[in-house]
Amino acid sequence: MKRNVAIVGGGQTYHRARRHDVDQAEMVNEAVRAALKDAGMTMDEMDMVVLGNMEFFEGTHMTDCWLVHATGAYGRQGLKITTGGTVGATVVCAGAHLVASGLCDRVLCIGFEKQEEGDTGAILSGVANPLWGRSMAGAAVGYFAMMGSSYMAAWGAKEEHSAMVAVKARQNARKNKYAHLKLDITVEDVLNSRMLAWPIRMLDMCPASNGACAVILADDKTAKDRCRKPVWIRAMETAHNEQFELDWRDVKTKRPIFSKVCAGRIYGRLGVSDPKTYFDVFEIYEPATWAELVWYEDLGLCGPGEGFRLIEEGKTNIDGPIPVNPSGGVLSTNCIGASAMLRVWEAALQIRGDAGGHQVPKEVRRALTTAYGGTNWTVMIALSGALDD
Amino acid sequence: MTARETEWISIPMTVDVPYRFAAGRYLTKTLTQLRDNGRIFAVECPRCRRIQLPPRIVCAQCHVRNGRWVELPLEGTLVAFTIMFLPLTDPTTGKPHEPPFVYGSVRLDGCDSVLDHLIHAEPDRGKVWVGMRCRVVLRPPGERVGDLSDIVHFEPLPDQSRPGS
């Protein structure tokens, strides 16, 4: 990038299943105000506003136009970007491009979803091609169920292992005041929860949340003059996957996989040889428990077929050597359009040392975030607390 | 102020958007053959030779236009499956598939793609397995309409048992 880009502020809503007290605009505005307050800036200092959410999830076409007062975009430059579940991270990439280009010095990035106002299951079935597969679409649950059954058949993992991921997420969420599902649960509770699509149970899946996140990106000068603890964007990579070939559920596939390809590229950019020691914390986009185990392997935190050993040994716990999703992750909070941005913001909070109750108990200099959406798409963003680190 | 339940107004609304989708140059051939002759056609990439179903204009790996048509047999292998306990709504009809049912990915012999569909098997983990051989069950000729519902489901081939059982 031609100019350095820093996260100089951010904020989020208290994520909930029900937010009848606010409309979409008021909810988005909560995150915008929180981000401006955190950065110590005013809306007038923002050169541009970039908004993302799942198109039409709440039954409104062009939410950027409706929410123009809540986002602060009225009278200002602005764009609306949508890339499915990855959109929160894509919006951060867009903001980083705008700052690095010199077109803007400060960009407000916003992601949100008010899932209770639409029918997420039905709309997600619409991801399938209308003439090939939509009538049979198993939505996200069916897809991750096949991933789980494939993972178990391939590596000998048990349903208990996915349950451990579910427990870790919700126990971490209890430490995060903004998280949605703060559940004091055990592996047994997960295994006793309602079966949705074997081997996926209710507690193996992310919730439908209402919430928003906003981050403010800025150039070098703003970061140095105005921000006590800037967090720098060090590298960004995106990999989408073709429309009809969804190999991720087949964990032994030999074809190139979006997640491994993307991780390989971002590690190459940064010269990372051992990601589990290079990065101090990971915030990954795991809509289902099994996906977290597969992410461990795809990110190179362990070898193929060893992901379930990592969770079994507690390596990815908040106080473990490779903390993954100390925030509680997507399994605890999924306001889709905000979810990928929350990964970035939560990682920035860890680097700043401002995560509060869920701060990782070790020095955090570098973090890696992932996004997930579409037909196996990802965006990865690497952050650090110092430009020379 | 005395405590009083606050009333929050929320407005129910259904948005009904009608569509008429063009199948296009590639899928029209496959859907027509399926409807009229009960045959399944895929396309082959001229460069990597990957046989793709549904057929599509470009091989995403090679960035070249797909060429030769290949007829596939109506038998294949189950590569992944789940037992659905959720009544999934079929958005093309608005009606639910009644749970529990088996839902899986089948690779038709010779094809590189898999096809996700209903598997007409007992929803019992002991009776469905990865590697199970299946065949396509079509709607009777004359009742086919030219979309994927012309395939009713896959059914397991007879005389096979789960490995190791």
Added chain:
Amino acid sequence: MNERVAIVGVAQSRFAPRRPEVNYAELAYEVISRVLEETGLSLPGDIDNAVSCSHDIWDGQTISDIGITDVIGGHLRTEEKMAMDGSTAVFYGAAGILSGEYSCTLLLAHTKMSQTNRNIVNNVAFDPIYTRMLGFDYTSAAALQARRYLYKYGLKREDFARVVVKNLRNALLNPCAWNGREVTVSEVLSSPPVAPPIHRLDMAPDTDGAVAMILASEERARAITDRPVWILGMGTSYDAHYLGDRDLADVKALREAAARAYAMAGIRNPRRDVDLVEVGEEFSYQELLWIEGLGLCGRGEAARLTASGATAVGGSIPVNPSGGLLSGVPINVAGLNRVAEAVIQLRGEAGERQVKGAQVAVAQGHSGFCGQHQCVVVLGT
């Protein structure tokens, strides 16, 4: 801008009321394959970024850029979708190149208006709590704007009709356009009323089509083509959502977007410095409003400018020599088509509709009803 971004290739599909023989991926491939052929570039090696413009609700598919991932070269690579007018793809694509992250970017806008119902789609762009249930769509909202504009400046429907006459005549000279014809002012006035003062011939017709474009850094552009068209300036802005919060005869967002684009391009006097303009007139009156917003004449003066013949192809400031949206261009594709037409003019390849000696062009696109979001791109040779 310290660095420059060039447009090195454009391709437009056959526009038609219905393209039943192609799905939207095949429609997109029609223009992608042509723009690659024209520039001699190939996927994946020569292109390092892709930006598309469309909307899920128009495409009838959730996350609808899934449908064009294969054809745009998105597999295991990047592609981002602007859920806005096509002009914004140029803005965002150029930002990616200026950032240093990318050097060559493929842009795509596609929409098949024939596959759904514009009134329903447009209605759900209104906020769900307050204005949607009044039954608004873009046409009825535009009627309010048109009426307000007529009233504020003492205009007549004849003033709007002259835009239709000019643009449909220009369209006869544009091989991509399908709606070109000779009409008279009285034929426009007597066409069936839709939402008066808007009548049938005042409206851009439903159309299927796609446009692709390639942007490149200065270094890459020099290697790809000997006739690059440079992006000199870009600007965007949002107006208020609720119609009651705007003066509909004003064009605040467009004035702001234009001011930003002109400042970047170093244009102090657009009336003197701009050789031609392509604007997105979904309705005839919008051409008049937009050229006022672009500062090409004073407020309320665009009708007189048009009546004088100044905006005709041979006039002093030709507007929509392509025939504009009235000639038959899909919504969403509209803004990328404006930029593409400006590029064709600046390359001197516009054939019979060529504006002689064109060196600086302005293209305008907008999203939302009554032009809520505006995007202005200034281009030069």
